[in-house]
Amino acid sequence: MSITQINFVAEQKALQITSRVFIDDLQTELNDRLKTEIELATEREPKNIGKIYQDYLSKNLAFIVNDSLVPFQYIGSEYQNDQVVFYLEVTAISNLKKIEISNQLLTQTFDEQNNIVKVNAFNKNKSFILDNRNSKCLIKF
Amino acid sequence: MKKINFAFIAILLFSYTLSFAQETENNDRQPGHTNQNKFKQLKEELATPNSQHTASGAPGVNYTQQQVDYEMDVVLDEENQKLSGEESITYHNNSDDTLTYLWVQLEQNKRAKDSKSPDIEGGGPDLLYSPEKFATKFIGEPFDGGFNIVHIKDRKGNPLNYTINRTMMRVELPKPLASGKKFKFNIKWWYNINNHVPVRDRSGYEHFPKDGNNLYVIAQFYPRLAVYNNVEGWQNLQFWGGSEFALEFGDFKVNITTPKDHILNATGVLKNPKKVLTKTQYERFKKAQTSFDEPYLIITQKEAEEAEKTKSKEQKTWTFDARNVRDFAFASSRKFIWDGMAVNINGKTVMAYSLYPKEGNPLWEKFSTKVVAHSLKEYSKYTFDYPYHKAISVHSKNQGMEYPQICWNYGRPRPDGTYSDRTRDAMIGVITHEVGHNFFPMIVNSDERQWAWMDEGINSFIETLTELSFDKNFNTGNLPKDIIPYMTGDQSNISPIMTQADNIQQLGPNAYTKPAAGLYMLRKTILGEELFDYAFRTYSQRWMFKHPTPEDFFRTMEDASGMDLDWFWRGWFYTTDVSDIGIQNVDLYRITNKPTKAVIKIAKQYGVAEDQIRPSIYLSTDSITANEPKNAMDIKLLSNYIDTKYSRRADAKIPSYFYEITFNKPGGLVMPIIVEYTYEDDSKERITYPAKIWRKNDQEVKKIVTSNKKIKTIVVDPDLETADVDPSNNLWPRAEKSEFDKKKEALKK
Numbered sequence: 001m002s003i004t005q006i007n008f009v010a011e012q013k014a015l016q017i018t019s020r021v022f023i024d025d026l027q028t029e030l031n032d033r034l035k036t037e038i039e040l041a042t043e044r045e046p047k048n049i050g051k052i053y054q055d056y057l058s059k060n061l062a063f064i065v066n067d068s069l070v071p072f073q074y075i076g077s078e079y080q081n082d083q084v085v086f087y088l089e090v091t092a093i094s095n096l097k098k099i100e101i102s103n104q105l106l107t108q109t110f111d112e113q114n115n116i117v118k119v120n121a122f123n124k125n126k127s128f129i130l131d132n133r134n135s136k137c138l139i140k141f
Numbered sequence: 142m143k144k145i146n147f148a149f150i151a152i153l154l155f156s157y158t159l160s161f162a163q164e165t166e167n168n169d170r171q172p173g174h175t176n177q178n179k180f181k182q183l184k185e186e187l188a189t190p191n192s193q194h195t196a197s198g199a200p201g202v203n204y205t206q207q208q209v210d211y212e213m214d215v216v217l218d219e220e221n222q223k224l225s226g227e228e229s230i231t232y233h234n235n236s237d238d239t240l241t242y243l244w245v246q247l248e249q250n251k252r253a254k255d256s257k258s259p260d261i262e263g264g265g266p267d268l269l270y271s272p273e274k275f276a277t278k279f280i281g282e283p284f285d286g287g288f289n290i291v292h293i294k295d296r297k298g299n300p301l302n303y304t305i306n307r308t309m310m311r312v313e314l315p316k317p318l319a320s321g322k323k324f325k326f327n328i329k330w331w332y333n334i335n336n337h338v339p340v341r342d343r344s345g346y347e348h349f350p351k352d353g354n355n356l357y358v359i360a361q362f363y364p365r366l367a368v369y370n371n372v373e374g375w376q377n378l379q380f381w382g383g384s385e386f387a388l389e390f391g392d393f394k395v396n397i398t399t400p401k402d403h404i405l406n407a408t409g410v411l412k413n414p415k416k417v418l419t420k421t422q423y424e425r426f427k428k429a430q431t432s433f434d435e436p437y438l439i440i441t442q443k444e445a446e447e448a449e450k451t452k453s454k455e456q457k458t459w460t461f462d463a464r465n466v467r468d469f470a471f472a473s474s475r476k477f478i479w480d481g482m483a484v485n486i487n488g489k490t491v492m493a494y495s496l497y498p499k500e501g502n503p504l505w506e507k508f509s510t511k512v513v514a515h516s517l518k519e520y521s522k523y524t525f526d527y528p529y530h531k532a533i534s535v536h537s538k539n540q541g542m543e544y545p546q547i548c549w550n551y552g553r554p555r556p557d558g559t560y561s562d563r564t565r566d567a568m569i570g571v572i573t574h575e576v577g578h579n580f581f582p583m584i585v586n587s588d589e590r591q592w593a594w595m596d597e598g599i600n601s602f603i604e605t606l607t608e609l610s611f612d613k614n615f616n617t618g619n620l621p622k623d624i625i626p627y628m629t630g631d632q633s634n635i636s637p638i639m640t641q642a643d644n645i646q647q648l649g650p651n652a653y654t655k656p657a658a659g660l661y662m663l664r665k666t667i668l669g670e671e672l673f674d675y676a677f678r679t680y681s682q683r684w685m686f687k688h689p690t691p692e693d694f695f696r697t698m699e700d701a702s703g704m705d706l707d708w709f710w711r712g713w714f715y716t717t718d719v720s721d722i723g724i725q726n727v728d729l730y731r732i733t734n735k736p737t738k739a740v741i742k743i744a745k746q747y748g749v750a751e752d753q754i755r756p757s758i759y760l761s762t763d764s765i766t767a768n769e770p771k772n773a774m775d776i777k778l779l780s781n782y783i784d785t786k787y788s789r790r791a792d793a794k795i796p797s798y799f800y801e802i803t804f805n806k807p808g809g810l811v812m813p814i815i816v817e818y819t820y821e822d823d824s825k826e827r828i829t830y831p832a833k834i835w836r837k838n839d840q841e842v843k844k845i846v847t848s849n850k851k852i853k854t855i856v857v858d859p860d861l862e863t864a865d866v867d868p869s870n871n872l873w874p875r876a877e878k879s880e881f882d883k884k885k886e887a888l889k890k
């Protein structure tokens with residue numbers, strides 16, 4: 001399971017995004033895709049892990065705002081117990097009307113993977129459960 | 142005109158709310174409503190108590206429970222991966238009813254070629270498939286792992302009629318079995334043992350290609366009687382693979398024949414240790430029973446590695462005798478290292494054992510048996526003294542699964558023998574959990590097929606306490622804060638805890654974490670440890686070796702603690718509501734003798750002018766006017782009163798600050814309001830307002846807080862005890878920067 005929370009902060013014209021996944025799951029997925037045997041959150045973690053995460057996220061998470069694909073900035077990550085939390089941001093959003101989210105985190109390795117996406121904007125909350133079959137959701141305001 | 146009398150002023154003082162009531166009053170008839178109060182008693186949800194399951198939550202005088210005894214001869218044929226057996230079953234009808242048939246569970250049929258289990262899973266095509274998954278789904282399952290019933294006979298050898306309904310089999314009784322009578326019959330069976338690793342099954346073998354050996358963890362391997370109880374009659378819900386088991390207690394005598402060089406352990410007392418163990422092994426087996434400080438090796442790694450190298454064609458038979466257990470399981474392999482340690486449970490010696498292949502080391506030799514011992518001690522503290530003579534932890538890839546006195550646990554180091562902290566903690570967690578299942582449901586024997594939370598949730602809760610006593614910083618994942626992401630999810634994917642196990646969405650958070658977090662909250666925040674522990678122990682002891690229902694748990698917890706918890710069960714167990722309490726507003730009042738605007742307004746409605754209102758003391762937020770007293774003792778009315786009632790003015794402690802705090806509750810759940818006030822000098826004070834504060838208004842409540850120091854900050858639920866889903870409204874004054882912005886700053890550095 002992963003949980004991605006997307007908050008629209010109007011004053012900053014920004015989508016502030018946090019994504020949480022289990023370290024073990026991510027490790028399995030990365031090794032599966034990259035054909036590596038890296039370890040996460042141990043003393044054996046590769047030095048360039050930030051780059052690896054960034055690459056992985058850019059291939060598996062996408063935000064389409066008002067019909068155009070917008071790149072996100074990778075702010076960083078941190079480990080919280082058995083989870084890794086990613087902090088991402090999409091800035092310079094004017095006149096937010098709709099967001100489409102494509103989320104394929106962990107779906108290569110885990111058939112039963114559930115990716116929960118929660119969106120908060122204009123004081124409205126909406127949440128979706130995405131999986132192997134449905135990896136996209138759309139919210140209109 | 143007369144001064145208005147004091148009683149009337151009293152009304153005026155209280156009429157702040159009254160005035161609102163008057164203003165909103167209108168003549169439109171409002172529709173009525175039923176009792177939706179969150180504190181409404183649970184009588185409509187709970188089954189009516191009777192003399193079997195009583196109103197106090199205890200078993201009643203007419204409570205009955207069946208007993209089923211088994212005598213079995215089982216053969217593990219490693220060469221052909223086949224398990225076969227013959228069992229003689231004695232069924233004791235202790236109920237008041239006459240039975241005309243018996244229901245027997247055939248769980249292995251879940252793996253039969255014609256199993257319906259895959260048919261209940263819906264959905265379109267996946268995005269991608271692994272070859273195994275594709276083959277299973279579209280080419281057809283090549284493996285037939287269902288039961289083959291050779292015969293079913295009565296004690297005279299006459300065949301009995303039976304009907305197999307997938308994982309359930311109805312055996313016809315030759316004549317009705319009256320209350321108090323017993324019936325003896327015999328079943329002969331065999332099945333192909335499956336590799337449990339790729340499909341994550343509970344029972345089967347793991348193959349080690351390097352040395353060509355297998356590690357067997359064998360369970361639900363024999364036809365087992367279904368439960369016949371006071372609330373379900375026959376519990377014959379099909380086994381779909383998800384919801385677990387419901388079983389009767391009984392005595393087992395089991396002979397298991399294995400290759401001669403296997404090491405085996407099982408539920409029950411090993412009756413022929415001298416025969417199946419070498420002289421050295423037997424001596425060490427005895428020695429371990431006096432080793433209270435450290436695990437003692439009965440079979441060393443070197444010996445196990447030696448045993449892996451050859452395969453004996455000869456056989457031997459292990460004999461076990463188990464009293465008053467609900468099930469029987471065993472583990473067998475050439476690869477086993479075996480250690481044991483004696484545990485003192487209130488003066489009684491219980492053995493903690495571990496069986497693991499060299500692939501489990503060095504992790505297993507270091508932790509497994511010690512964690513078993515620690516779990517037995519801790520669980521005994523919260524429930525009852527562990528009544529069995531042993532508990533075994535068996536190393537098994539990918540799975541944690543429990544049976545009486547024996548369980549399978551994951552946790553495998555890297556091939557080079559090193560391991561991460563996460564692997565170690567996951568292993569400690571799973572062993573604690575599976576050993577804990579000895580208490581729930583192996584002894585406090587709830588119906589797992591019906592209610593997953595009664596064993597998984599309650600067990601996860603004690604597991605959490607046990608892990609925290611092993612290491613107070615252990616990441617249990619079962620605390621109230623840990624369930625927030627689940628509870629804030631899409632409502633269409635959340636089920637109330639009180640849902641039959643097969644129909645639960647997201648079994649993990651729903652049947653494990655949420656009930657565990659709820660009980661943690663109940664103990665720590667709502668009841669307090671003393672009241673909770675007494676009530677919880679009462680429940681455990683009342684239902685030891687019996688079949689409790691949710692009602693028995695809910696009722697006992699209230700009956701023994703003296704607290705009405707219906708609101709908590711209703712909210713946490715019967716709904717998917719969330720907890721969210723916030724600080725909506727904080728007003729600072731001053732003490733004055735100047736009538737407030739509100740009072741003046743009401744007085745006016747009654748035709749009373751401001752100067753005619755009897756002198757009084759007011760708490761006011763109106764803007765300050767000239768001539769108002771600077772401090773409380775400047776108010777003559779008050780200082781005169783104090784001078785007549787107190788010998789010294791200093792004895793009257795008049796607060797300097799009067800705050801009115803409005804708490805709101807966007808969440809549907811009622812919870813206590815835990816508030817921490819931090820004053821200007823950084824001193825702190827914590828007050829908990831009981832959940833009942835919400836009984837008359839489910840949306841908002843106000844509190845007056847007085848002090849001699851200015852309040853700097855107010856935090857609701859500072860220790861994250863109530864699973865409050867939105868922390869942004871828990872702080873006054875509101876945080877200027879969001880958590881995200883703070884993180885962003887920190888990460889950019």
Ligand SMILES: [Zn+2]
Nearest residue numbers: 574578597600
């Ligand atoms: Zn469990």
